[in-house]
Amino acid sequence: MATIYEVSKLAGVSLATVSRVINNTATVREATRERVEKAMRELGYQPNTMAQSLASNRSNSVGVVVSELNGPFYGTLLSEIEKAFRAVGKHVVFAASHSDQAIEQQSIEFLKSRRVDALILHVESVSDEYLAKLNQTDCPVIILNRDVPALEKQCITLNNRLGGYLAAHYLLQLGHRDIAYIAGPQWKSDARDRYLGHCDALREAGIEPNPELFYEGDFQETGGTQGFLALQQKAIAFSAVVCGNDEMAAGVIAEAHDQDIDIPEKLSIIGFDNVNFSHYVYPKLTTIDYPIASMGQMAAHWILQHVYQQKTPPLQQLFEPKLVIRDSTTHYDDNCAKNSP
Amino acid sequence: MATIYEVSKLAGVSLATVSRVINNTATVREATRERVEKAMRELGYQPNTMAQSLASNRSNSVGVVVSELNGPFYGTLLSEIEKAFRAVGKHVVFAASHSDQAIEQQSIEFLKSRRVDALILHVESVSDEYLAKLNQTDCPVIILNRDVPALEKQCITLNNRLGGYLAAHYLLQLGHRDIAYIAGPQWKSDARDRYLGHCDALREAGIEPNPELFYEGDFQETGGTQGFLALQQKAIAFSAVVCGNDEMAAGVIAEAHDQDIDIPEKLSIIGFDNVNFSHYVYPKLTTIDYPIASMGQMAAHWILQHVYQQKTPPLQQLFEPKLVIRDSTTHYDDNCAKNSP
DNA sequence: GCTATAAATGAAAGCGCTTTCATTCAATCA
DNA sequence: TGATTGAATGAAAGCGCTTTCATTTATAGC
Structure with a gap:
């Protein structure tokens, strides 16, 4: 060479x-x-990029930590990030943390050892203090889907509360009044906010949220299935289910198929995320679109602008969800039987 | 520092x-x-890994080129590769080629500029000669899902022909005789081999493959939908459809739902790949499992052994597909109407 | 034509580490 | 005790490039 x-x-x-x-x-x-x-x-x-990096004290690479490298949500994110940096000749190194605190921290250290110029972090367990210190002593950090007060200009988030509101609001507009809710783990702020928005819409319609129509799931398909079964056992009628994410909605749909429950005629279902499989379930899932692609792009733009002094489109930190109406929801009126055991 | x-x-x-x-x-x-x-x-x-790399002329990183960074197939592959290399402290840099020849070559050049110690390539357009030269002059290359004669010890492939055989053979066992086939693009060797295997099974059962029951699709969902419509227009009855991949199978299923065709009672469907959404379609798809996770691991093991002189489990180059029976297929007998316009 | 200034280029040091050859230290044997 | 050999360590060069200060070249104004 x-x-x-x-x-x-x-x-x-x-x-x-x-x-x-x-x-x-x-x-x-x-x-x-x-x-x-x-x-x-x-x-x-x-x-020789190694020589360039050593001499200039800049690696022209960016590290990214996410829970998993696969799946519809993270796959889209990774793809957009790689695209943005590739366009300007920067390399991206990914590390998977598997939603484990120890591995999360190891992943960050692993990327630090590569002397990445910046880090994009979709992490949950490491503390705010750790992240603030990291940003100060090591390299600029941009946080996805989490608010860290000390790094408020460097956090990119979705208005989860609005998303929860939009789902319930739409069902209320369709005439539903008894709406069950299968939530994600309530230690996660996005899961909590989605439920808060759900309650906002109910209260706006003069309905006090019924704890009997609430189930805390795990954001996994099995959590959706188990949530649906648990709600059915409470012998409280409901004509619709809102799930905190699409994967749990898929679990509800699968169980409804097994029980020969007609969707959406007997039960309307809404998910959240609009991950790509929401399009493959039958009937196609009405869901809340989580603009993860745009958010990944924005994270990359932030770094391009602040670390590499490149021109980018205007930066945006707070993203808004959108309702995506497909086939899993329909009008409700009293002539149809509500779902109950 | x-x-x-x-x-x-x-x-x-x-x-x-x-x-x-x-x-x-x-x-x-x-x-x-x-x-x-x-x-x-x-x-x-x-x-400082940059200094280490420069002084030792080794970057402790590996480059990977795939068509897309997202999607169920590639996501799994990327995840396994990252996991294997992370375990021994090596970084992985991915590049997406978007199934475009020019971008494929650019992607490889992009990773070369990073002085990666080895390349894992899932590429289709670049020539065998280019790959052989790359391996000789730049860095060791391992090829996934493609046979390059000059690099035969460095190719990891699936027995696609056997997979095509298994799908048709299973339908024949279920009693089906008129089996339509929606193929991937026939310039792709995996698409060709899958159809060859399909024909093997038919001939074994004394059935000469009928060109009227063949449609060349594009490995996309739309290709499946269009293939199904085209086959219906030929006014030739068929009781089952084999698709060259799951995505096209999803297109067939969606169209069948739209036409209120009962699956699998009126039409049995088989896909190929066992990507994760095959589990979400309704009814759950019978498909051929493509062990992409194992193959990704094996690619990593090859490099760990040959480039980094590490001990690994025994290397394997040729992988065998498996039939995964779910809900989209059923017995066929003459008392059920075959699918026709 | 001469002087001053700006533009353009060169020489050298250094980034942080690895590797090779030289040197030192320690152990063994006669 | 001295010589030999092997183990352990140090000194120095160099990996390929960037950056800074010194030098040269070109241009403009008087």
Whole structure:
């Protein structure tokens, strides 16, 4: 592999001039530039990024920590991030934390050892203090889907409360009044906020939320199935179920199929996230769109602007969910039997 | 951040000795080692991987090129690869080629510029010659899901032909005789091999494959929908459809729902890949399991062994598919109407 | 033509680490 | 005790590039 010394020899200039041409860091006479570029082409020169990084104390890479590298939610996020950085020649290194506190911290340390220029973190367990210190002593940090007061300009979040509101509001508009809710784990702020928004919509319609129509699930498909069974056992009628995410909604749908419950004629169902499989369940799921692609792009833009001084579209921190109406919901009136055991 | 000079000062040894302790490259007296390790702990020393890479001419990172970073198939692959390398402290850099020849080559060049120690490639467009040369002049390459004769020890493949055989064979066992086939693009060897296996099973049962029951799709959901509509228009009865992948099978299922065709009572459907959404469609899809997770692991193991001289479980190059029976297939007998317009 | 200033380029040091050859230390044997 | 050999460590060069200060070249104004 050709080195910068060989390019400088062939072009008849110094190393510094070759470097200036490569990095566009200073004025170079046009004729000189062309000589250098010609030499680089002839030698098939590719800069050694390790040497560049060491000499410039910048790695031109960004680290990303997420719970898993697969799945519809994270896959979309990773894809958008890679796309944004690739477009400007920066590499991305991903690490999976598997929703485990120890592994979360290890993942961050692992990426730090790579001297990444910045970190994009979708993490839950590490403390606010840890994140603030990390940002101060190591590298800039951008946080997805979490509010860290000390880093408030560096957090990108979704208005989960509004999402919860939109789902319940839509069902109320369809005429439903007895709406069951299968929540995500309530230690997670997004799960809590979604339920709060749900209650907002109920109260706005003059309905006091009924604790008997609430089940705390685990954001997994099995949690949806178990939640549905548990709600049925309470012998309280409900004509609709809102789930805190699409995966639990899929669990409800599967169980409803098993019980030959007609969806949406006998039971309307709404999920949250609009992950790609929500389109594959039958009937197609009405859900709340979580603009994870846009949020991933925004995280990348923040870094491009603040770390690499590149121009980007305007930055946005708070994202709004949208209702996506598909086939799993329908009008409710008293002539249809409500779902009960 | 502490440097190796500071560690050597504090421990009272030379740089070379600190390096020897870090890398375990030579005998170091136990007492000396302990002094060095204590100094590293006190200083919170983390090696600068850029300097390590430059000095050792090894980046301790691996590049991976796949079509997309998201989706059930690639997501699983990426996850397994990251896991295997993370366990031994190596970083992985992914690049998405979007099934475009120019971007495929750019992606590889992009990763080369990172001086990755090896490349894992799931690519279709770049030529065998390019790959062989790449392996020779740049870095070791391992190929997934493609046979490159010049790199035969470095190709990890699935027996697609057997998978196609298993699907058709199962339907034949269920009593089906008129089986439609919606294929992937026939320029892709996996799509071709799957259909060859399909034909093997038919011929084994004394049935000559009927070109009228064949449609070349695009491996996308829309291809499945259009394939199904096209086959219906031929006014040839068929009681089952085999699709070259799950995504096209999902398109067939969606169209069948729209036409109120009872699945599997009126039409049995089989997909291929066993991607995670095959579990979410209704009825749950019978499909052929593609062990992408195991194959990703094997790619990583090959590199760990050949590039990093680490011990791994035994290497395997050819993987076998498995039939996964779910709910989209049922027995066929002449008392049920075949599917036709 | 000379002087001053700006533009352009070169020389050298250094980024943090690895590796190789030289040197020192320790152990064994005669 | 001295010589030999093996173990352990140190000194120095260098990986490929960036950056800063010194030097050279070019331009403009008088």
